[in-house]
Amino acid sequence: MTLFIWNILLAFVWVALSGNFTGSGFLAGFIFGYLVLAFVSRMSGDMTGYTRKIPQVIGFTLFYLWELIRSNMRVAYEVLTPTHYMRPGVIGLPLMTQSDAAVTLLANLISMTPGTLSIDVSNDNRMLYIHAMHIDDEDALRADLKDLERRVIELLS
Amino acid sequence: MIEWAVVATLLILALALVLTTARLFIGPSLADRVVALELIALIAVGIMLAYAIQVDRPAFMDVALVLALTAFMAAVGFARLLERGGSSDE
Amino acid sequence: MSDFLTVFFLLTGSGLILIGAIGAVRMPDLILRMHATTKAGALGVGLMTVATAVYFLDIGVTVRALSILAFVVLTAPIAAHVIGRAAYFTGAPLWERTLKDELGQNLDRRGHYLRSGLEEQDRLPNRDRPAE
Numbered sequence: 359m360t361l362f363i364w365n366i367l368l369a370f371v372w373v374a375l376s377g378n379f380t381g382s383g384f385l386a387g388f389i390f391g392y393l394v395l396a397f398v399s400r401m402s403g404d405m406t407g408y409t410r411k412i413p414q415v416i417g418f419t420l421f422y423l424w425e426l427i428r429s430n431m432r433v434a435y436e437v438l439t440p441t442h443y444m445r446p447g448v449i450g451l452p453l454m455t456q457s458d459a460a461v462t463l464l465a466n467l468i469s470m471t472p473g474t475l476s477i478d479v480s481n482d483n484r485m486l487y488i489h490a491m492h493i494d495d496e497d498a499l500r501a502d503l504k505d506l507e508r509r510v511i512e513l514l515s
Numbered sequence: 516m517i518e519w520a521v522v523a524t525l526l527i528l529a530l531a532l533v534l535t536t537a538r539l540f541i542g543p544s545l546a547d548r549v550v551a552l553e554l555i556a557l558i559a560v561g562i563m564l565a566y567a568i569q570v571d572r573p574a575f576m577d578v579a580l581v582l583a584l585t586a587f588m589a590a591v592g593f594a595r596l597l598e599r600g601g602s603s604d605e
Numbered sequence: 606m607s608d609f610l611t612v613f614f615l616l617t618g619s620g621l622i623l624i625g626a627i628g629a630v631r632m633p634d635l636i637l638r639m640h641a642t643t644k645a646g647a648l649g650v651g652l653m654t655v656a657t658a659v660y661f662l663d664i665g666v667t668v669r670a671l672s673i674l675a676f677v678v679l680t681a682p683i684a685a686h687v688i689g690r691a692a693y694f695t696g697a698p699l700w701e702r703t704l705k706d707e708l709g710q711n712l713d714r715r716g717h718y719l720r721s722g723l724e725e726q727d728r729l730p731n732r733d734r735p736a737e
Contacts, residue, residue, distance in 0.1 A: 381664055426678070430621060430648045433641055437628040446637060447705040469682030470647075475640055476682070477689045489636045489689070493705065517660070520612040524653075527619040531626035538629045538638075546635055546692035550642055553684060554629055557646040560673070561622055564653045565615065573666045576657060580673050583650075587676075590684040597691040 361399070365391045418513055422467065429472040436473075436491060447493040448477065451503055455511055456483040464510045468503065521569045525562065532558050549593045556586030611660040618652030621645045634700040635692050639685050647681035650674075 365388060372387025392412065436444065453461060461483055465476040473491035480487070490499060535558065539551040560579045567575035628641025651674045658670035 426644070426648055429644050433628065433644050434621070434624045437624050437631060437641055437645075444637070446634075446700060448699075449705070465686060466679070466682040469643065469685055470678075473640070475636060475643065475689065476686055477636070477693060478686070489640075491637070491640060517608055517611055520615050524615045524619040527616075527623050531619075531623045534623075534626040534630050544635070544692070544695075546688055546695070547638070549688055550635065550639055551629060553688075554625060554642045554646050557642075557650050557677070558622055558626070560650050560677070561619060561653050564650075564657050565619070567657055568611070568615070568660050573657075573661050573663065573669070576666060576669045576673070579654075580669060580676070583673055583676055583680075587680040587684055591687055594684075594687040594691040597688075598694055 361395055365395055367391075368394065414513055418509070421509070422470065425467070425471045429470060432472040432491075445492050445494050446490065448487060448489050449493060449496065449500075451486045451488055451500065451507075453484055453486055454507060457514070458483070460510055460514050461486070463514070464507055467506060467510065471502075471506065474499075474503070517568070521565050524565045525569075528558055528561050528565065532562075545593075545597060549590060549597075552593075553586060553590050556582060556589070560586075607659055607662065611656050614652045614656035614659065618649045618656060621649035621652065625649060634698065636689055637700065639689060643681045643685040647677050650677050 368391030369384055369387035372390060373383050376383060376387075453464075455461065461479055465479065465486060468474050468476045468486070468488060475489045477487045477489055479485070488503070493499060532555065535551050535554045539548055539555070542548040542551055560583050563575050563579035563582065567573060567579070622645065625642045625645030628645065629638050632638040632641055654670040654674045654677075658667045661667075
């Protein structure tokens with residue numbers, strides 16, 4: 359967190375030195391400051407959380423957008439073809455983590471991935487109930503969801 | 516080119532609005548109607564955005580923003596009402 | 606270029622909203638309808654905000670467009686969860702072709718309590734636990 363404050367300070371220094379008092383000037387200063395901090399923290403040997411986090415967050419955002427586009431193509435396909443091919447069902451997914459933040463993020467992501475919609479979490483945070491459009495191949499579906507959960511835990515740890 | 520695209524967008528959204536209103540009237544349960552209302556709010560946000568482009572005034576985006584905010588609040592409030600009482604079939 | 610992008614985003618966005626509306630009419634039960642309206646509606650409005658941002662090319666408009674986008678994309682799954690849960694608790698019927706329902710058996714409607722189904726497994730002593 360202190361590194362984040364340092365990053366903002368470096369961005370202000372950049373704005374003051376370059377005389378470019380605009381949003382894009384600040385953004386450029388932020389990016390250069392980030393690169394400097396990442397370089398320094400690699401030199402000094404301790405890869406602290408902050409510099410590692412930003413690439414993860416960007417990667418995760420791109421992943422989320424990609425999932426959103428995929429899920430929309432899937433929904434469009436389901437809506438425009440006859441409905442009888444769907445095999446919907448409600449399945450329970452046992453959770454590896456019980457932290458509220460991770461469960462919230464995971465539930466939102468699942469709602470946005472193709473063909474699944476999270477309905478509820480059990481009161482002890484250990485089971486997430488999901489409505490899926492296709493449960494023909496339940497094992498593959500569960501494997502996908504587990505993979506997503508692993509990503510979320512990695513991001514928040 | 517943009518003028519025609521905006522008119523086409525507004526027509527498509529009007530069609531979507533008609534379909535969703537049909538679901539609002541059919542919807543067997545109250546929850547179905549809430550889902551339809553939420554989609555209607557989203558369509559209204561879309562209409563505001565298209566209209567902002569048509570008349571070239573960004574001020575309409577504020578209306579869209581507030582509409583998106585209140586629609587979410589309305590959905591949460593309705594769900595609360597459904598869960599803690601109120602009849603389920605009307 | 607900017608014109609072309611605006612037209613593209615406007616038409617794809619409104620097309621997605623139309624698909625969501627068709628889904629809201631055609632899908633057989635409440636939760637399947639929410640699959641259509643949540644995903645298609647959120648991304649459709651998101652694309653239309655991108656269209657306005659591209660059209661005006663102004664920092665104030667872009668910030669507002671991004672806030673609408675973030676707000677819609679973040680709240681759509683939450684609204685779906687809240688409505689789906691409320692509908693489920695009040696006993697909305699599922700489509701008759703639904704294959705399985707692991708939620709219904711763990712739900713205590715009167716006490717608003719949802720079990721995980723894992724409690725029994727915990728209560729067993731270690732040696733009696735079924736082999737994984």
